[in-house]
Amino acid sequence: MLSFTRWKATLILMAVFATMLLAVPNVMPQSWVDKLPRALRTHMTLGLDLQGGVHLMLQVDSDEVRRSMLENLRDDVRRVLRDSRLQVQNLGFQGNSVVVRLREGQNNELALTELRKLPQLIGGAFSTSGQYDFEVSRQGDSFVVAATDAGTRDKISRAVTQSIEVVRRRIDQLGTTEPVIQRQGIDRILLQVPGERDPQRLKAIIGQTAKLEFRMVDQSVTPEQALAGRPPADSVILYEEVKEGNRVVQQVPYVIQRRIIVSGEELVDAQAAFNAQQAEWVVNFRFNSSGGRKFAQATTENVNRPFAIILDNKVVSAPVIREPILGGSGQISGRFTAESSANLALLLRAGALPAPLTVVEERTVGASLGQDSITSGTQAAIIGSIFVLIYIFATYGLFGLFANLAVIVNVVMMFGLLSLLGATLTLPGIAGIVLTVGMAVDSNVLIFERIREEVRSGRSVIASIDGGFTKAMGTIMDANITQLLTSIILFYLGTGPVKGFALTLGLGIITTMFTAITFTRYLVVIWLRVFKPARIPM
Amino acid sequence: MRLLRLIPDDTSVPFMKFRPFAFGLSALISIATIIGFLTIGLNIGIDFKGGTLVELQTKQGNANISELRTRLQGANVGDVQLQEFGGPNLVMLRYGEQPGGEPGQQAALRRVRALIDADFEVRRTEVVGPTVSAELVQMSVVGVILSILAVLIYLWIRFEWQFAVGAMIATLHDVMAIIAFYVFTQADFDITSIASVLTIIGYSLNDTVVVFDRIREMMRKHKRMPVAELLDIAINSTLSRTTITATTTFLALLGLFFFGGEVIQGFTASMLVGVIVGTYSSIFIAAPILIYLGLREGGFGAVRSDAGEDGDGASGKAKV
Numbered sequence: 030m031l032s033f034t035r036w037k038a039t040l041i042l043m044a045v046f047a048t049m050l051l052a053v054p055n056v057m058p059q060s061w062v063d064k065l066p067r068a069l070r071t072h073m074t075l076g077l078d079l080q081g082g083v084h085l086m087l088q089v090d091s092d093e094v095r096r097s098m099l100e101n102l103r104d105d106v107r108r109v110l111r112d113s114r115l116q117v118q119n120l121g122f123q124g125n126s127v128v129v130r131l132r133e134g135q136n137n138e139l140a141l142t143e144l145r146k147l148p149q150l151i152g153g154a155f156s157t158s159g160q161y162d163f164e165v166s167r168q169g170d171s172f173v174v175a176a177t178d179a180g181t182r183d184k185i186s187r188a189v190t191q192s193i194e195v196v197r198r199r200i201d202q203l204g205t206t207e208p209v210i211q212r213q214g215i216d217r218i219l220l221q222v223p224g225e226r227d228p229q230r231l232k233a234i235i236g237q238t239a240k241l242e243f244r245m246v247d248q249s250v251t252p253e254q255a256l257a258g259r260p261p262a263d264s265v266i267l268y269e270e271v272k273e274g275n276r277v278v279q280q281v282p283y284v285i286q287r288r289i290i291v292s293g294e295e296l297v298d299a300q301a302a303f304n305a306q307q308a309e310w311v312v313n314f315r316f317n318s319s320g321g322r323k324f325a326q327a328t329t330e331n332v333n334r335p336f337a338i339i340l341d342n343k344v345v346s347a348p349v350i351r352e353p354i355l356g357g358s359g360q361i362s363g364r365f366t367a368e369s370s371a372n373l374a375l376l377l378r379a380g381a382l383p384a385p386l387t388v389v390e391e392r393t394v395g396a397s398l399g400q401d402s403i404t405s406g407t408q409a410a411i412i413g414s415i416f417v418l419i420y421i422f423a424t425y426g427l428f429g430l431f432a433n434l435a436v437i438v439n440v441v442m443m444f445g446l447l448s449l450l451g452a453t454l455t456l457p458g459i460a461g462i463v464l465t466v467g468m469a470v471d472s473n474v475l476i477f478e479r480i481r482e483e484v485r486s487g488r489s490v491i492a493s494i495d496g497g498f499t500k501a502m503g504t505i506m507d508a509n510i511t512q513l514l515t516s517i518i519l520f521y522l523g524t525g526p527v528k529g530f531a532l533t534l535g536l537g538i539i540t541t542m543f544t545a546i547t548f549t550r551y552l553v554v555i556w557l558r559v560f561k562p563a564r565i566p567m
Numbered sequence: 568m569r570l571l572r573l574i575p576d577d578t579s580v581p582f583m584k585f586r587p588f589a590f591g592l593s594a595l596i597s598i599a600t601i602i603g604f605l606t607i608g609l610n611i612g613i614d615f616k617g618g619t620l621v622e623l624q625t626k627q628g629n630a631n632i633s634e635l636r637t638r639l640q641g642a643n644v645g646d647v648q649l650q651e652f653g654g655p656n657l658v659m660l661r662y663g664e665q666p667g668g669e670p671g672q673q674a675a676l677r678r679v680r681a682l683i684d685a686d687f688e689v690r691r692t693e694v695v696g697p698t699v700s701a702e703l704v705q706m707s708v709v710g711v712i713l714s715i716l717a718v719l720i721y722l723w724i725r726f727e728w729q730f731a732v733g734a735m736i737a738t739l740h741d742v743m744a745i746i747a748f749y750v751f752t753q754a755d756f757d758i759t760s761i762a763s764v765l766t767i768i769g770y771s772l773n774d775t776v777v778v779f780d781r782i783r784e785m786m787r788k789h790k791r792m793p794v795a796e797l798l799d800i801a802i803n804s805t806l807s808r809t810t811i812t813a814t815t816t817f818l819a820l821l822g823l824f825f826f827g828g829e830v831i832q833g834f835t836a837s838m839l840v841g842v843i844v845g846t847y848s849s850i851f852i853a854a855p856i857l858i859y860l861g862l863r864e865g866g867f868g869a870v871r872s873d874a875g876e877d878g879d880g881a882s883g884k885a886k887v
Binding site for chain 2: 078086088228229232236387388389390391392393394395397398401402405406408409410411412413414415416417420421423424425426456457459460463464466467468470471474475478481482485503504507508509510511512514515516518519522523524526527530531534567
């Protein structure tokens with residue numbers, strides 16, 4: 030047990046040296062790090078609680094996804110039947126399905142055949158599940174087109190993927206560094222923006238769906254008439270919000286046609302600008318060619334009639350068309366400030382979210398608190414470690430020095446591994462490191478106490494040391510594995526800072542086992558060889 | 568050099584004689600905890616019940632908490648808790664979950680910030696909505712149960728079932744004691760508290776396993792020794808290690824407690840308590856319980872021997 034082959038010793042020292050190399054970039058000035066080869070630029074990231082930043086958990090509104098899925102389905106059903114010249118008696122929703130009934134004497138068989146063409150394989154031509162998104166059935170003289178569970182899940186999943194893209198484009202435009210945007214669970218998105226100081230601005234940018242539509246104003250009735258009775262079948266009442274600061278002071282009703290002339294999807298660019306003539310902030314936009322054509326046609330046909338620019342179902346403005354707009358570009362005005370016009374332009378460039386996002390969790394740490402936490406965390410770590418080192422030296426003397434060296438190597442190895450994993454260091458993570466320092470000594474304590482027992486039972490120096498290491502081994506394993514189990518569970522269940530704590534604790538347990546079993550033993554063996562001691566000094 | 572020895576080398580404390588007293592004390596504490604839990608209750612943080620926490624720093628001078636309290640009535644967010652947090656210019660502001668689901672929380676935060684942004688810098692904001700808080704509760708319960716089960720299974724495989732059960736009872740005892748800490752200090756019980764509970768479970772088990780390991784070893788060597796006497800010897804021979812490890816861990820935590828800043832003070836305080844309780848339970852709960860679980864009757868013997876093959880019993884006999 031006490032013989033170390035040359036290669037084994039080399040391996041141990043190499044492992045220690047390698048992790049040391051991995052840890053070094055954390056403490057080097059940035060200009061030195063930049064000169065290193067890429068593979069050696071390993072470093073830990075500071076958690077949001079240390080460097081400051083915004084953590085938002087966003088949830089995609091799955092009800093909205095479901096609603097728009099059903100609305101699209103209804104439109105498809107209507108289109109399919111119209112294309113086959115079938116007349117519909119009534120068409121409506123029922124739970125998660127669209128129910129349609131034809132007029133008397135219509136060809137129900139033809140309708141069924143046509144409707145059966147609607148369901149699509151989930152995942153398209155490369156589908157692996159073989160499941161369809163809708164199911165068509167006939168109940169008496171009604172047809173039911175129902176969304177399947179798999180189909181709904183697929184729609185939600187795609188809405189999340191799409192939302193992630195849009196969120197990424199929006200955040201990228203803010204020019205912040207290294208945001209984290211990840212899918213969490215079924216319908217969540219985790220957004221972490223380090224260094225961002227203003228969560229309100231971030232939420233304003235994320236929180237808006239930014240669905241832009243150009244629609245005609247219905248002039249067949251006045252808004253007052255529509256409000257008193259009912260708006261025409263193909264129109265709805267939408268409002269313009271007049272704001273003072275952040276407060277809505279007035280809501281102006283408009284009667285707007287349901288038909289969309291052009292939507293925001295056909296925009297290719299949007300920029301905020303100051304219109305000097307009107308002395309107000311505006312957003313200039315440009316359509317793609319098909320959008321430009323549709324817009325040109327609509328404006329040509331409707332000169333001197335008002336159209337409405339609608340953002341997220343609210344009227345931004347409703348200008349009168351003075352002349353046909355043929356160039357494919359235009360201007361949105363509507364009581365903007367410099368900031369709100371810049372935000373709107375940004376949102377239009379990044380595209381609309383498929384469904385609204387809500388903030389279900391927000392955690393923001395200011396840079397000053399982060400800095401304070403780094404300072405106090407480092408200070409506590411150093412002081413706590415010094416306490417431990419002094420106590421161990423006082424208890425075990427020379428062997429205490431061995432143990433202390435092992436503890437220091439242990440901490441360096443932890444930093445090395447954390448850097449290799451590119452792990453995030455959080456304040457509880459620092460606590461985990463300090464706690465590891467306290468507990469890492471345990472393996473050495475187990476060994477040393479065993480050695481002392483062996484000595485007292487009258488064994489020789491070599492036999493005591495050998496016996497101490499051998500007998501403590503099983504205990505070290507059992508004791509550490511139980512602790513490792515709890516930290517693994519904590520790691521999988523925890524989020525954010527708690528995860529960081531579990532990671533450092535778990536890694537610490539692994540490096541502890543390594544240093545106690547190999548490194549301390551190596552030091553003791555060298556001591557035995559060099560000094561050939563007659564007794565053990567503890 | 569004279570070395571520091573907290574525990575003399577040849578202790579023979581009759582720990583098993585204390586067991587009626589120890590069980591009585593633990594039962595008393597547990598009953599007090601349950602009563603406290605039901606009457607006073609935990610001071611549950613926003614992680615589990617939803618709500619908002621804002622840490623503020625004055626832009627100038629010290630914070631005037633009573634003025635701030637009056638001012639915040641205008642925000643219409645119900646009962647606002649205000650407290651100084653680590654300095655006269657630092658204030659922690661907390662209020663419960665607002666009506667109106669997730670958007671309601673955000674709207675309330677905007678109202679609050681509108682009232683304070685002029686003279687305070689916001690150092691930290693945490694808003695936990697109703698869906699997330701419910702999930703965190705679920706996750707925490709699952710985590711604690713899973714940890715205990717995982718360790719139970721591991722111990723069952725490595726030892727005998729009596730050890731697994733003994734360790735589990737000791738672990739539950741420790742969890743109870745930490746809950747007592749949170750009930751009687753009224754420190755915030757949040758997600759980091761769960762981390763501290765799980766860490767203490769890990770620490771306490773580590774301690775228990777070391778004692779158990781020695782008990783198992785002694786049982787193989789002394790097949791005819793009465794269980795109580797055997798347990799005493801095992802505990803005494805590991806006592807030095809138990810105290811040294813408890814001391815190092817305690818010292819490390821002490822550093823964190825005094826210098827680690829306000830944010831993790833509750834976390835480290837509960838772990839300080841946990842280290843003491845975990846050490847106590849390994850000696851006074853986990854081991855004595857083995858007697859009641861009929862340790863010897865199961866025919867535990869030299870069937871499995873993965874430790875001490877070379878042992879001639881010298882280390883054990885030396886202290887008998």
